[in-house]
Amino acid sequence: MIYYLLPGAGIFGGIKVAYQFVDALNQLGAPAVIAAPGAEAAQWFGSRAAVVDREEVLGSWCPEDIAVFSLPQDYEVLRPIADRLVFHCQGTDPLIDPILLDRSVPVLTCWGQARDYAAAAGRASHDVGIAVSPVFYYAGEPKEPGSVAYLSRRGADVADRVVSGIDGARARALDGLSEAGLAAALGHASIFLATARGEWFGLPALEAMAAGCVVLSLPVVGGMEYLDHGANAFVGEEDDLHRHLLSLHGEAEALPGQRMRLRAMATAHGYSMARHRQRLARSLPEWLDA
Amino acid sequence: MPDPVPLPGSLGIVVPSRGLGALLHHSLLALRMAMRPLDGEVETRVVVVDNASPVPYRLAALAADEVVRLDRHASFAAACNRGAAAADADATLVLNNDVLLDPRALTSLLAHLAAPRVGIVGARLVFPDGTIQHRGVALGPDGPFHPDRGVPSDSVRRSTRTVQAVTGAAMLVRREVLADLGGFDEAYPFGLEDVDLCLHARRRGWVVVCDQAVDSLHFESMTPGRADLDAASRELFRHRWHSACSPDPEEWQ
Numbered sequence: 177m178i179y180y181l182l183p184g185a186g187i188f189g190g191i192k193v194a195y196q197f198v199d200a201l202n203q204l205g206a207p208a209v210i211a212a213p214g215a216e217a218a219q220w221f222g223s224r225a226a227v228v229d230r231e232e233v234l235g236s237w238c239p240e241d242i243a244v245f246s247l248p249q250d251y252e253v254l255r256p257i258a259d260r261l262v263f264h265c266q267g268t269d270p271l272i273d274p275i276l277l278d279r280s281v282p283v284l285t286c287w288g289q290a291r292d293y294a295a296a297a298g299r300a301s302h303d304v305g306i307a308v309s310p311v312f313y314y315a316g317e318p319k320e321p322g323s324v325a326y327l328s329r330r331g332a333d334v335a336d337r338v339v340s341g342i343d344g345a346r347a348r349a350l351d352g353l354s355e356a357g358l359a360a361a362l363g364h365a366s367i368f369l370a371t372a373r374g375e376w377f378g379l380p381a382l383e384a385m386a387a388g389c390v391v392l393s394l395p396v397v398g399g400m401e402y403l404d405h406g407a408n409a410f411v412g413e414e415d416d417l418h419r420h421l422l423s424l425h426g427e428a429e430a431l432p433g434q435r436m437r438l439r440a441m442a443t444a445h446g447y448s449m450a451r452h453r454q455r456l457a458r459s460l461p462e463w464l465d466a
Numbered sequence: 467m468p469d470p471v472p473l474p475g476s477l478g479i480v481v482p483s484r485g486l487g488a489l490l491h492h493s494l495l496a497l498r499m500a501m502r503p504l505d506g507e508v509e510t511r512v513v514v515v516d517n518a519s520p521v522p523y524r525l526a527a528l529a530a531d532e533v534v535r536l537d538r539h540a541s542f543a544a545a546c547n548r549g550a551a552a553a554d555a556d557a558t559l560v561l562n563n564d565v566l567l568d569p570r571a572l573t574s575l576l577a578h579l580a581a582p583r584v585g586i587v588g589a590r591l592v593f594p595d596g597t598i599q600h601r602g603v604a605l606g607p608d609g610p611f612h613p614d615r616g617v618p619s620d621s622v623r624r625s626t627r628t629v630q631a632v633t634g635a636a637m638l639v640r641r642e643v644l645a646d647l648g649g650f651d652e653a654y655p656f657g658l659e660d661v662d663l664c665l666h667a668r669r670r671g672w673v674v675v676c677d678q679a680v681d682s683l684h685f686e687s688m689t690p691g692r693a694d695l696d697a698a699s700r701e702l703f704r705h706r707w708h709s710a711c712s713p714d715p716e717e718w719q
Contacts, residue, residue, distance in 0.1 A: 177670075215710050217709060217710055218712050219713065222712060222716050223713075224714060225712065226668040227669075227710060227712070355716070
């Protein structure tokens with residue numbers, strides 16, 4: 177059995193990516209479950225991953241089991257217990273460097289920057305990709321002109337400053353929503369501000385692109401593989417974003433904004449669940465049977 | 467992908483039933499029709515579990531191989547477990563007495579067991595008016611539910627679905643799954659023991675699928691006093707599984 181060890185079920189992108197990964201493994205015929213404290217399953221997005229109790233799993237570990245983890249701190253917990261570890265790299269903090277030194281641990285990367293980071297440490301990695309949940313893809317619903325959405329739990333202060341002084345811009349903080357609720361809100365929003373600093377991949381921005389939003393984003397370490405400034409999004413620091421928002425405001429429905437919107441959706445379709453499964457399927461024999 | 471495995475050598479069909487003799491009779495006739503394609507291929511045994519019927523069933527009057535008589539009314543889960551033990555087969559089909567199987571249903575269900583990780587197979591069921599009664603069980607914010615319930619079956623797609631659970635009204639289970647889990651949980655008075663079994667099976671890495679190829683008929687909810695028993699089962703299920711499963715993805719709800 178493949179166990180994906182998680183620290184909890186809270187609203188963190190890494191949690192959702194882990195569930196996606198487990199869902200995809202199961203769809204590819206590799207039995208996998210989530211192991212979380214108290215067998216508590218995430219409730220803020222949809223998934224069919226079964227969840228078991230993390231401590232029970234660790235206490236009854238079998239040699240043939242595989243432990244997948246993404247939190248660097250879990251490496252020290254798992255190493256003494258599990259013969260077969262697999263690192264699902266969701267961030268390139270230097271905390272992962274000891275893991276990269278352990279050549280018995282296959283490294284799975286979700287985006288190009290992480291692959292490059294591992295390569296710089298002398299490690300070849302397996303590209304397993306990342307996906308946008310189908311619920312986000314734009315279904316043609318009417319966009320509210322001038323509406324600007326952002327996630328309030330990260331970068332709210334930046335968003336406020338970017339939006340300030342733009343008359344008629346209707347800023348909406350998206351907070352405490354389920355995945356379906358977030359998708360509905362993004363489907364209706366014209367513009368999305370991705371203002372969280374320190375994002376690794378910035379999945380919310382890609383989800384907003386899938387939802388047909390014009391995205392204005394701070395630079396994102398891993399996100400630069402899908403953010404193409406001026407083509408499918410605007411990328412820049414606060415002042416730049418404010419300037420772009422000013423130019424867009426009221427014009428996001430005009431042709432240039434529509435073109436950017438279409439390119440954004442096309443980009444997001446490259447991160448569909450089907451593509452994710454294809455990438456994962458190609459890599460499976462290399463690390464699952466190793 | 468893993469190599470396919472041979473079909474089960476033996477199939478036990480367990481029909482828990484209480485009263486409703488005429489309905490049981492016709493359900494068994496439909497079952498016999500569905501068993502015909504298996505002649506010579508799979509060894510079959512039909513076990514009716516007489517769950518304290520006021521007038522005990524007579525084997526001679528039924529198209530069954532065995533009647534297991536329970537003199538005290540037992541839970542659906544307990545009745546299923548007694549029947550499965552009596553059938554002692556490589557795979558067990560639990561079948562409600564108000565389900566009339568399509569003649570092709572058994573072969574369609576069994577075909578899914580060629581995939582070695584598939585442990586439980588459900589059947590697509592329709593109401594007498596041709597609308598969906600069951601095509602898989604999904605988990606929503608308020609618990610398990612049947613997507614597309616009441617929608618005309620002709621307008622619901624038929625691609626086989628991997629699901630979180632299926633109904634025990636017509637549920638095919640591998641011997642290994644029942645052995646692994648100790649059968650259905652008899653703490654459930656009536657209802658949701660089927661979903662509970664599926665969720666436990668998935669935790670052990672088994673896959674649950676719902677066949678969509680054919681529609682079998684399910685009259686549903688003819689058991690007297692069901693509403694009261696349901697409430698107790700729902701409470702037990704909520705206590706056990708609340709926050710232990712994620713809701714199904716939006717596109718499935």
